[in-house]
Amino acid sequence: MSSRNFIYNSNPARVVFGVGTIAKLEDEAEALGINRALVLTTSAQQEQGREIVERLGGRAAGLCSNAQMHTPVTVTEDTMRVFAECGADGIVSCGGGSTIGLGKAIAYRNDAPQIVIPTSYAGSEMTPILGQTEGGVKKTLSSPKVLPETVLYDVNYTLSLPHSMTLASGMNAVAHAVEALYSESANPVLCMLAEEAVSSMVSALGKLSEAGQTIAGEELLEARTDALYGAWLCGTCLGLGGVALHHKLCHVLGGSFDLPHAETHTVVLPHALAYNAPAIAEPMDRLKRAMGTDDPAGRLYDIAKQGGAPVSLRELGMPAEGIASAVRSTLDNPYFNPRELEAEGLTQLLESAWHGNRPS
Structure with a gap:
């Protein structure tokens, strides 16, 4: 090494x-x-x-x-x-x-x-x-x-956390670990924690999303245990690491349009990850392992959609004409990000998120 x-x-x-x-x-x-x-x-x-x-x-x-x-x-x-x-x-x-x-x-x-x-x-x-x-x-x-x-x-x-809140809260947690992998303060120990966090939380959310309201008994307890364990690690990543484009966009959108916090993270995360993917080869390899897929951004989107969580900014009440101002606000005071922030790319990102398209 x-x-x-x-x-x-x-x-x-x-x-x-x-x-x-x-x-x-x-x-x-x-x-x-x-x-x-x-x-x-x-x-x-x-x-x-x-x-x-x-x-x-x-x-x-x-x-x-x-x-x-x-x-x-x-x-x-x-x-x-x-x-x-x-x-x-x-x-x-x-x-x-x-x-x-x-x-x-x-x-x-x-x-x-x-x-x-x-x-x-x-x-x-x-x-x-x-x-x-x-x-x-x-x-x-x-x-x-x-x-x-x-x-x-x-x-x-x-155990009684509502299904919709489970998915939104869980995806919000996943965002902390995902961005820790390529934040400015990323390090080998933090990256190990983040990979384990994503693996546990995404696996649990996948089970809870697929089963919907029908999951019960030992199966529910196991999935909830994995989710809470993952949430602990995701929160640890937030406390030890840093954030990047995804969190910046969520802060801008939440503050500018009074959008719900966890649901905004749920919608934006797949698109922000897809935007950064070309510039984060090693973190993407970790995310592929953690989620068991070659398309981590698509996997996150699919879990949310399958579970009935919002997948578009339009559903959250953001006006389409707000995209341009959100891009300006993001560029005016940017957070660290591994890929250069460009107005055209950010506009495409937010337009895709507004319509609820599956990220590519």
């Missing part, structure tokens, strides 16, 4: 993974010195929050179910008041990216220890990244203060 120079950073985190791991919650809280935990959820997941409060018993300070998408600063400030009023000294976040984001926003302000129980495949729990919205503007920061101390992955908490 030829010598190579690279830099590898790792983020400290304790991961407890498996089926029924929620039983370890009180022990994990004690290990972190949390005596009064404020439990966070969205309004839709209040029932899960109540169950966690009951499980924590005397270690529960209360339940706050006001987490919202994009982590509005006003919501964080309200929750900070609740945190102080109930005498909390730690956080247990149960949910997806919105709830995890709120917990991280609190920790950023008061350095409270966090335990996260993910219920989707968002991956935010494995990153030191926090996105907050104030005055309609979303800003992102990175700080070790927001990285959760303990992540408790319990497959049981993902």
